[in-house]
Amino acid sequence: MLVAFSALASLLLIAVFILKEGVPFFFKYGLGHFLFGLTWDPQAGQFGIYPMIVASLWVTLGAMAIGAPLGIAGAIFLNEFVPRSVLRVVKPTIELLAGIPSVVYGFLGVMVLAPFIRAHLGGPGLSILAASVILGIMVLPTVISISTDAIGAVPNSYREGALALGATRWQSVTLVTVKAARSGIIASIILAMGRALGETMAVIMVVGNAVKVPHSALDSARTLTANIALEMGYATGLHREALFATGVVLFVVIMLLNAMATSAIKAGGRRA
Amino acid sequence: MSDNQAKIVVRDFSVFHGKLQSLRSLTMSIPAHRILGIIGPSGSGKTTFLRALNRLNDLSPETRAEGQAVLDGEDIYHPDYDVVRLRKRVGMLFALPVALPLSIYENVVYGPRLSGVRDRRRLADLVERSLKDAFLWDEVKDRLQTSGMRLSGGQQQRLCLARVLAMEQLEVILLDEPCSGLDPISTAKIEEALTLLKAKYTIVLVTNNTKQAARVADDTAFFLMGELVEYGVTQRLFTIPRDARTSDYVTGRFG
Numbered sequence: 001m002l003v004a005f006s007a008l009a010s011l012l013l014i015a016v017f018i019l020k021e022g023v024p025f026f027f028k029y030g031l032g033h034f035l036f037g038l039t040w041d042p043q044a045g046q047f048g049i050y051p052m053i054v055a056s057l058w059v060t061l062g063a064m065a066i067g068a069p070l071g072i073a074g075a076i077f078l079n080e081f082v083p084r085s086v087l088r089v090v091k092p093t094i095e096l097l098a099g100i101p102s103v104v105y106g107f108l109g110v111m112v113l114a115p116f117i118r119a120h121l122g123g124p125g126l127s128i129l130a131a132s133v134i135l136g137i138m139v140l141p142t143v144i145s146i147s148t149d150a151i152g153a154v155p156n157s158y159r160e161g162a163l164a165l166g167a168t169r170w171q172s173v174t175l176v177t178v179k180a181a182r183s184g185i186i187a188s189i190i191l192a193m194g195r196a197l198g199e200t201m202a203v204i205m206v207v208g209n210a211v212k213v214p215h216s217a218l219d220s221a222r223t224l225t226a227n228i229a230l231e232m233g234y235a236t237g238l239h240r241e242a243l244f245a246t247g248v249v250l251f252v253v254i255m256l257l258n259a260m261a262t263s264a265i266k267a268g269g270r271r272a
Numbered sequence: 273m274s275d276n277q278a279k280i281v282v283r284d285f286s287v288f289h290g291k292l293q294s295l296r297s298l299t300m301s302i303p304a305h306r307i308l309g310i311i312g313p314s315g316s317g318k319t320t321f322l323r324a325l326n327r328l329n330d331l332s333p334e335t336r337a338e339g340q341a342v343l344d345g346e347d348i349y350h351p352d353y354d355v356v357r358l359r360k361r362v363g364m365l366f367a368l369p370v371a372l373p374l375s376i377y378e379n380v381v382y383g384p385r386l387s388g389v390r391d392r393r394r395l396a397d398l399v400e401r402s403l404k405d406a407f408l409w410d411e412v413k414d415r416l417q418t419s420g421m422r423l424s425g426g427q428q429q430r431l432c433l434a435r436v437l438a439m440e441q442l443e444v445i446l447l448d449e450p451c452s453g454l455d456p457i458s459t460a461k462i463e464e465a466l467t468l469l470k471a472k473y474t475i476v477l478v479t480n481n482t483k484q485a486a487r488v489a490d491d492t493a494f495f496l497m498g499e500l501v502e503y504g505v506t507q508r509l510f511t512i513p514r515d516a517r518t519s520d521y522v523t524g525r526f527g
Contacts, residue, residue, distance in 0.1 A: 083333075160328060161370035161432075165383040165439065166360030175382070180373045 062132025071143025106205030123218030150184020309489025426458025
């Protein structure tokens with residue numbers, strides 16, 4: 001009881017604190033200027049986060065484009081085409097991936113991925129593509145773990161029902177199992193999106209952090225999270241408030257994503 | 273038994289679940305265009321036999337079959353036999369209705385779509401004919417796009433029957449205690465549907481309800497502990513059973 005409430009209380013405290021520090025900035029600077037301004041130059045009093053919003057969206061979408069299909073395919077494979085005993089070993093191993101510190105993923109990106117991109121695709125290497133790949137790998141445990149549970153919860157009778165009607169193994173998976181597990185799979189993707197959007201350390205290390213609107217996946221860019229983490233150490237006054245306001249924007253987006261995940265899960269619960 | 277040609281013949285047919293033998297060298301022939309009722313206490317191998325006939329037992333790795341099961345002269349356990357085609361010809365209705373998480377319409381056209389039927393008119397015709405044959409059309413014709421899972425249990429079971437009937441290559445219908453959880457009205461509708469359907473199909477009905485077998489089955493087989501005890505025309509089997517165990521079972525002395 002006490003623990004549950006302290007968790008709730010700390011969530012409330014965080015929300016109140018960020019809002020208190022960040023929201024006044026919206027009025028001082030103007031919400032439109034802040035969200036759609038193209039220039040971020042704290043020395044000159046310019047606080048436009050549009051380039052970073054674009055970068056965050058691209059990195060997140062890129063991560064999902066890589067992580068979601070791989071994760072869902074992995075979950076299907078583990079549930080439908082592999083003996084239970086293998087699933088029991090492999091699934092915890094995959095979940096272990098979630099425990100690797102994000103700095104370590106960052107190392108991997110800096111030492112392996114960025115040079116590879118620079119050598120084979122051009123550009124500075126430290127880029128949106130590099131961040132997307134790293135994040136795509138980082139969200140795999142989330143997608144696989146939740147999707148596997150959702151697919152595993154599909155009653156065996158559905159599979160038999162489909163097979164008894166002359167479905168091949170693959171048809172029964174794509175037409176029945178995945179449809180029945182749809183809400184869980186969607187929830188896993190939305191939670192993974194929240195994770196990708198909020199990830200900071202690994203992204204700072206591989207995304208290059210140049211404040212400009214990116215024009216290709218090979219461009220270097222700076223995400224919202226990276227912006228806060230990079231500048232918070234020395235920011236004062238209005239600059240500091242602008243960073244908190246950036247936090248508010250992130251907070252709102254992630255809350256929205258979580259609400260979507262919850263409603264997707266609920267919708268599935270009603271259908272079943 | 274009838275003069276009809278045998279649709280399915282099993283010879284020395286046994287099924288094992290791991291070390292447990294659940295069917296003991298069964299030999300029988302199932303004539304076409306009749307309803308065969310299979311009765312017997314639970315654990316007697318009725319369901320195992322039914323699932324063996326469209327090879328659903330294949331799904332559990334520890335289950336294996338021995339002996340011969342022949343459909344229209346072809347051994348369905350032959351390594352070259354196409355299981356997917358078998359299941360399109362031999363449809364199965366389960367004890368618990370399994371409406372797929374799709375609309376009523378999509379539930380019915382599921383089988384035909386798998387076989388590659390794309391033509392909308394043909395699919396719509398199939399839906400209407402199958403739902404009529406399953407005695408469900410009048411109850412759902414105005415809401416074909418709603419989820420099949422919203423229907424009552426009895427309606428879902430008839431939807432499942434319609435789904436089986438929509439398969440164009442269908443020749444044999446296997447029913448595994450299809451009415452065990454249903455209300456009397458739905459049960460009566462399914463029984464009525466079956467008696468009309470035997471003109472087109474061969475029907476095998478496993479039931480725990482001996483009265484149901486007496487009502488709808490042309491022939492009845494009595495299974496006990498994985499063995500076929502007695503098999504004959506229903507009327508005869510119920511009135512003058514040849515085996516004392518059959519007599520005990522149909523008069524309700526055990527089971």
